[in-house]
Amino acid sequence: MMHGPCGASNPSNVCMRDGSCKNHYPKEFSDVTLNGQNSYPIYRRRNDGKTVIVRNVPLDNRWVVPYCPFLLAKYDCHINVEICADVKLVKYLYKYIHKGHDKVSYHVVSNVPVENQDEIQAYQAGRWVCAPEAFWRIFGFPMSEMFPPVIVIPVHLPNHQPLRFGSKQPLAQIVNNPLSTKTMLTEFFFMNNIDPDAKRLNLLYKEFPEHFVWEAGKRKWKLRQKQVVVGRMCTVSPVEGERYFERLLLVNVRCPISFEDLMSVNGIKYGTFREAAVARGLLESDEYVDGCLAEAALFQAPYCLRVLFAMLLVYGITADPQLLWDKYYSSLSEDFLRRGSLTEFEVLKETVSAIDMVLTSMDKCISDFPIRFPPNLVTANDRLSRDYQHECSMSVSNEDILSMRCLNVEQQIAYDKIVRQLDSQGEGVFFLDGPGGTGKTFLYRALLAYVRCKGGIALAVASSGVAASLLPGGRTAHSRFKLPIDVDDTSIGKISKQTSLAKMIIEAKLIIWDEASMASKHTIESFEGLLRDLLDSPRPFGGKIVLFGGDFRQTLPIVVRGSRDAMIEASFVSSKLWNHITRLQLCQNMRAREDPSFVEFLLRVGDGEEPYVIDDNIRIPSHMLIPFTDESASLDRLVESVYPSFENFSSDPYSVINRAILTPINDCVEEINDLLLDRFPGQVKEYISFNRTNDVVQQGEYEDYLSTISTSGLPPHILKLKKNCPVMLLRNLNPLQGLCNGTRLICRELGDNFIKAEIAVGDFKGVHVFIPRIPLESSDKLKCPIPFKRMQIPVRLCFVMTINKAQGQTLDFVGIYLREPVFSHGQLYVALSRAKCSEAIKLLIHPDFKKGGATDYTRNIVYRVVFELARGIPSFSSSFFFFFFFFGQVPFAYL
Ligand SMILES: Nc1ncnc2c1ncn2[C@@H]1O[C@H](COP(=O)(O)OP(=O)(O)OP(=O)(O)O)[C@@H](O)[C@H]1O
Numbered sequence: 001m002m003h004g005p006c007g008a009s010n011p012s013n014v015c016m017r018d019g020s021c022k023n024h025y026p027k028e029f030s031d032v033t034l035n036g037q038n039s040y041p042i043y044r045r046r047n048d049g050k051t052v053i054v055r056n057v058p059l060d061n062r063w064v065v066p067y068c069p070f071l072l073a074k075y076d077c078h079i080n081v082e083i084c085a086d087v088k089l090v091k092y093l094y095k096y097i098h099k100g101h102d103k104v105s106y107h108v109v110s111n112v113p114v115e116n117q118d119e120i121q122a123y124q125a126g127r128w129v130c131a132p133e134a135f136w137r138i139f140g141f142p143m144s145e146m147f148p149p150v151i152v153i154p155v156h157l158p159n160h161q162p163l164r165f166g167s168k169q170p171l172a173q174i175v176n177n178p179l180s181t182k183t184m185l186t187e188f189f190f191m192n193n194i195d196p197d198a199k200r201l202n203l204l205y206k207e208f209p210e211h212f213v214w215e216a217g218k219r220k221w222k223l224r225q226k227q228v229v230v231g232r233m234c235t236v237s238p239v240e241g242e243r244y245f246e247r248l249l250l251v252n253v254r255c256p257i258s259f260e261d262l263m264s265v266n267g268i269k270y271g272t273f274r275e276a277a278v279a280r281g282l283l284e285s286d287e288y289v290d291g292c293l294a295e296a297a298l299f300q301a302p303y304c305l306r307v308l309f310a311m312l313l314v315y316g317i318t319a320d321p322q323l324l325w326d327k328y329y330s331s332l333s334e335d336f337l338r339r340g341s342l343t344e345f346e347v348l349k350e351t352v353s354a355i356d357m358v359l360t361s362m363d364k365c366i367s368d369f370p371i372r373f374p375p376n377l378v379t380a381n382d383r384l385s386r387d388y389q390h391e392c393s394m395s396v397s398n399e400d401i402l403s404m405r406c407l408n409v410e411q412q413i414a415y416d417k418i419v420r421q422l423d424s425q426g427e428g429v430f431f432l433d434g435p436g437g438t439g440k441t442f443l444y445r446a447l448l449a450y451v452r453c454k455g456g457i458a459l460a461v462a463s464s465g466v467a468a469s470l471l472p473g474g475r476t477a478h479s480r481f482k483l484p485i486d487v488d489d490t491s492i493g494k495i496s497k498q499t500s501l502a503k504m505i506i507e508a509k510l511i512i513w514d515e516a517s518m519a520s521k522h523t524i525e526s527f528e529g530l531l532r533d534l535l536d537s538p539r540p541f542g543g544k545i546v547l548f549g550g551d552f553r554q555t556l557p558i559v560v561r562g563s564r565d566a567m568i569e570a571s572f573v574s575s576k577l578w579n580h581i582t583r584l585q586l587c588q589n590m591r592a593r594e595d596p597s598f599v600e601f602l603l604r605v606g607d608g609e610e611p612y613v614i615d616d617n618i619r620i621p622s623h624m625l626i627p628f629t630d631e632s633a634s635l636d637r638l639v640e641s642v643y644p645s646f647e648n649f650s651s652d653p654y655s656v657i658n659r660a661i662l663t664p665i666n667d668c669v670e671e672i673n674d675l676l677l678d679r680f681p682g683q684v685k686e687y688i689s690f691n692r693t694n695d696v697v698q699q700g701e702y703e704d705y706l707s708t709i710s711t712s713g714l715p716p717h718i719l720k721l722k723k724n725c726p727v728m729l730l731r732n733l734n735p736l737q738g739l740c741n742g743t744r745l746i747c748r749e750l751g752d753n754f755i756k757a758e759i760a761v762g763d764f765k766g767v768h769v770f771i772p773r774i775p776l777e778s779s780d781k782l783k784c785p786i787p788f789k790r791m792q793i794p795v796r797l798c799f800v801m802t803i804n805k806a807q808g809q810t811l812d813f814v815g816i817y818l819r820e821p822v823f824s825h826g827q828l829y830v831a832l833s834r835a836k837c838s839e840a841i842k843l844l845i846h847p848d849f850k851k852g853g854a855t856d857y858t859r860n861i862v863y864r865v866v867f868e869l870a871r872g873i874p875s876f877s878s879s880f881f882f883f884f885f886f887f888g889q890v891p892f893a894y895l
Contacts, residue, residue: 001065001078005057026062032563035782041082087705087785148228151209153184155233155247158259161186182219185250191221193257205250206231206704237700244700245273248282251704252688281753281773284690284791288773289318290327292753296770297331299749299756306332306351307734308754308770310358313369315774321369345374352377360387361736363479388500391457391508394473400449403442411443414584418447421545422509429541431516431581432549433870435606436833437591437810440549441470444512447547448472451509459505462514463523463550465732465740467808469762470514475735477513481505483526495530502534510545515808517550520557521575524548528577540580548572548581552866553606554826554833555804560780564863567825573869583870591810595837606829608862617821617857618828626844628855634844635817639676641842642815643799646680653724653746657760661800661815662831664822666712672817673797674720680799682722685750687773689717689792702786711783712802714776715792721747721755728798728805731776738764742805744798745769755793761809771795803831811835816843821859828860 003025006013015021029047036042043066051058071079082092108122129137136143156162161183165174174180188208191198198221201211209231212221236247249262256262263270265279277283289312296305309332312318325332333351336342342350356366356378366378407415414432421428434440444460448471451458460471461480468474477483482495495502505511516524528541535542552573559566568574589599601621604610610618626641628634642659663669677684691706693699707717715730725747733739738759749756754772759765775789798805803822807830814835822828835841847853 001067002052002054002059002063003065004063005054005059009057010055026060029062035785148230150230150232151214153188153205153209153231153233155236155243155250156183156185157243157246160243179219184214184221187214187219187221189256189258189261192255195221197223199255202255204252204254206233233704235700235703238696240700242273245277245283248277248703249273249280251707252280252282280688282688282690284317284692284775286319288753289324292751292772293324293328293331295751295753297328299770300331300334301768301770302332302334302336303354304756304768304770306355307358307737308772310355310362311733311772311774314359314362314364317772317774321371325371348373349377358734358737361475361479361734362732363482388504391459391473391504392455394452394458396449396452397472400445400472401453403446404449407443407446408439408588408590410586410588411439411446414443414586415446415450417584418510418545418547419450422451427539427541427543427545429544429546429577429581430548430584432547432584432586433551434549434586435551435553435589435603436830437589437836438586439588439590440551440586441467441514442590443586444471444514444547444549447510448512456509457504457507458510458512459508460512460514462808463519464515464742464808465735466742467515468735469738469740469743469764470808471512472763474514474763476732476740477519477523477527479732479735481527481530483523483530495534497534505531506534508544510547512547512549514549516548516572517552517554518557518807519572520570521572521577522570523557524572525575525577540577551606552826552870553829553862554807555830556825556863556866558804564825568863568866568869571866571869573866573872578869578872591833592836595839598838601838602829602833605832605860606826606862607867608860608864610860612860613857616859616861618860619857620843620845621838622856624838624841624843625856626842628845628847635672638815638817638842638844639672639679642813643676643679653726654760655812656799657726657744657746658810658812659814660798660806660809660811660834661817662803662806662834663800663817663819664803664827665820666710666802668817668819669712669796669800669802670710670716672800676799677720677722677725677797680722680725682724684720684722687719687721687793689715689719689773689790691717692775692789692791694787694789698786702788706786706788706790709778709784711778711780712805713778713780714784714790715794715796717790717792719793719795721750721795721797723747723750726760726798727755727757727795728801729771730794730796731774733771733794734769737769738762738767739769742808744809745771745795755795757795803827806830806834809834811840813840814842816841818843818845818858820846821848822861825861825863825866828858829862 003023004010004013004015004021006015006021006025011019013021015023015025027045028042029045030042031044031046033044034042045061045064048061051060053059054063065078066080066082067078068081071081108124110117110122133143154162161181163174163180185205188205191208191212198208198212201207203211208221209224209229211224213224214220215222233247233250236244238244246259246262250256253262260269263273263276265276268279270276270279274283278285278287281288292312293305293309296308299305305328309324309328312324313321318324329351330337332355333347336347336350352366352373359365359368366373404415414430418428418430420426432440432443448458448460459480460468460474461477462468462471462474463477465476468476482501495505513519513524513527531542531544531546532538532540533542535544537543550572552571556567557570559570562570572578589602592599592602601610605618613619626634626637638661642661643656646656648655661672663672689707691703691709693702693706710716713730721727727745727747729739729743729745730741732741743762744760745757746760747755748758748768751770754770756768756770759767759769771793773791773793775791776794777787777789778784800817803816804827811834814831816831822831832841843858845855845858847855
């Protein structure tokens with residue numbers, strides 16, 4: 001069915017209102033179906049050049065009314081079906097039931113003279129009941145049904161019980177009726193106080209109707225025998241003040257026995273619900289920041305306190321930074337004061353500089369915040385030259401110096417080639433291509449050591465925080481080169497030539513960019529434009545020596561819900577710059593060198609050469625499999641393989657940190673993490689988040705829903721932790737000091753307002769940090785359709801993590817849980833290649849009954865075209881290396 005035509009071709013069409021179409025035709029062309037503004041779908045309408053003539057006007061795809069081709073053909077009429085894939089679209093479920101498809105407006109025209117007509121009465125609304133509906137109603141069949149039934153439960157302040165009475169009922173009778181004061185809420189408290197079942201079940205208010213029935217006549221709760229129901233508290237807007245805070249407490253406090261009990265926290269009775277909510281950490285407030293710093297100051301760790309203070313400033317959690325600065329200055333400067341040799345001014349300068357240094361790594365500076373200091377305490381020049389000095393004087397570990405002499409043959413060839421260019425002050429852009437574990441990081445470290453030992457500047461960056469934390473002095477490429485986050489083909493990084501950052505980049509002898517295969521081509525092109533601009537050179541990358549590295553078998557740049565073509569198009573190999581790059585190949589797997597048959601298997605999986613059994617499924621060697629018997633028993637076996645005994649792990653948490661269960665989707669991560677936390681020894685502590693909608697009007701309406709959202713970029717609403725458990729950081733908090741998105745940590749202390757954690761991997765292993773609650777947003781618009789911020793400690797348990805989060809990490813033991821098969825290029829390969837040998841891997845594959853229920857094969861997605869594009873450049877000694885690539889992993893050193 002075609003709409004219209006309307007608009008200029010037919011301005012009098014029925015859809016025209018004020019000169020434009022009320023149904024917004026013609027729609028936009030779109031290659032794919034997208035979620036549009038306010039969750040209305042933008043359907044796929046390809047610009048294929050086809051038109052049809054409707055009432056003498058040529059109409060293209062933009063005029064087609066959405067329809068379902070199957071239903072159209074089957075019933076020979078226009079039927080459209082929309083699937084609610086987003087919470088905002090649920091409105092359709094209700095809209096069409098209540099809107100009344102059969103409702104009509106009609107006008108009754110009478111012969112009465114116009115001046116005597118009652119226009120309002122003349123306008124009528126009526127219903128037209130079609131024959132099937134008439135029959136349906138006559139037979140008394142239900143027209144609509146909701147399952148399970150939803151019981152709405154009231155929220156009222158003490159002595160504010162809502163009361164219904166007749167206009168003629170005597171007031172004394174109402175007041176003296178003992179039942180009038182009883183509501184579902186007061187009786188919920190009563191039951192929690194006296195009823196053994198209610199005590200045993202330890203319920204939240206909203207859970208109560210699932211287990212108890214409300215007897216309206218007797219105004220009391222009775223234990224429910226059967227029937228499934230859902231309880232929902234009525235919504236309360238934050239503008240209602242105390243009633244809103246009371247509801248917030250009722251959402252989170254189990255088994256309260258009275259209003260007073262609800263207002264008590266740890267034995268302290270607060271005067272208001274708001275104060276009680278703040279004390280429970282359910283509300284964002286300045287009291288929280290104060291409490292957080294006061295608690296942290298007790299640890300007498302001024303370095304950690306300064307990092308914490310900087311985080312609280314950056315995330316804008318405090319309204320009055322000056323007040324906090326004055327109050328905590330002595331704790332923040334404690335170590336400088338203790339030195340004794342510094343003047344008061346020098347102590348101040350050192351303290352401010354130290355905080356400023358942390359702020360710089362988060363792209364801020366102390367002068368961005370309203371704290372009064374003597375003028376020019378830390379100047380912009382100080383800041384930049386500090387960064388410059390830091391890079392110039394980067395220390396080199398003995399291990400890295402030694403690595404220059406331990407390179408294998410392939411590494412040595414690549415190393416020599418780059419060193420030759422460095423020594424001859426030449427130029428060159430390289431791509432170090434090697435499967436996971438072939439020693440790319442090892443080679444980067446050797447090259448960084450070479451340049452730095454000679455006093456030169458070598459900049460090390462990576463696409464992800466985890467990879468950056470494995471390089472000495474590593475930063476994420478975005479933060480180091482100030483690259484825009486949302487880049488397109490016109491973006492160019494911008495750094496003023498007068499700054500010392502520009503000086504540092506210009507003087508850098510070598511720039512290394514790890515995991516460039518994960519960076520989008522626009523990001524790399526933007527970086528290339530920046531180099532040309534800074535170096536005033538038309539040559540690619542401004543004539544610098546740049547070494548990119550990565551593995552195109554691993555995951556490609558993320559294009560949210562992007563198609564295969566979109567991912568390939570976004571990849572580095574699709575960039576025009578790819579032709580200017582010399583490829584260096586590493587093949588010998590150093591991580592899994594003890595297990596050559598595993599290495600060969602890995603490569604076949606990564607290259608998409610492992611034979612397919614059915615569709616795109618490959619068979620997994622039986623010794624790597626956990627046989628599927630039933631859901632919980634098989635999962636138990638997987639868990640036991642990865643974490644045989646938690647008793648030993650809690651005394652040596654480092655042995656947990658290098659083990660993990662990997663899974664492609666986030667859905668079961670939280671569930672299995674919670675299961676494992678239960679088995680982990682120790683007392684559990686819960687941190688409940690506060691979810692704040694960006695539009696304050698939506699707060700009351702969506703608050704309950706927001707707390708159910710679980711997505712990989714956000715910590716859970718209820719974060720459960722135990723002392724010594726492993727967690728993963730979810731934000732780049734302080735990349736300079738190893739706190740990157742993906743850094744693994746061990747929880748050492750569980751404070752009321754923050755956790756004290758120890759960095760468990762990378763160059764900053766062993767460093768302690770305080771991690772407070774910060775406001776976090778998710779970029780996943782589909783899972784988070786209502787824009788909101790979650791105030792929570794930005795960590796997740798990492799007994800289990802998604803495969804994408806594990807990229808770049810080496811693990812001692814890997815469990816792979818495939819409740820759903822992998823869904824994107826390279827995921828199976830990334831998961832398998834985290835281990836050093838096949839003995840250190842166990843896979844559990846859920847049977848796919850559509851494919852015969854087998855549990856020994858699973859999907860492997862490989863976009864081979866990426867490899868073809870990658871090979872489209874001159875490959876350095878490629879034939880020499882490919883010989884070994886295909887004919888076994890014979891180490892060159894043995895030849
Ligand atoms: N020449 C070498 N001599 C000894 N050990 C090496 C050598 N090269 C690499 N290794 C070791 O092999 C392991 C894997 O190396 P590395 O992490 O550098 O690989 P990678 O290619 O960067 O892996 P990924 O792509 O998964 O990050 C490390 O434990 C590293 O120390």
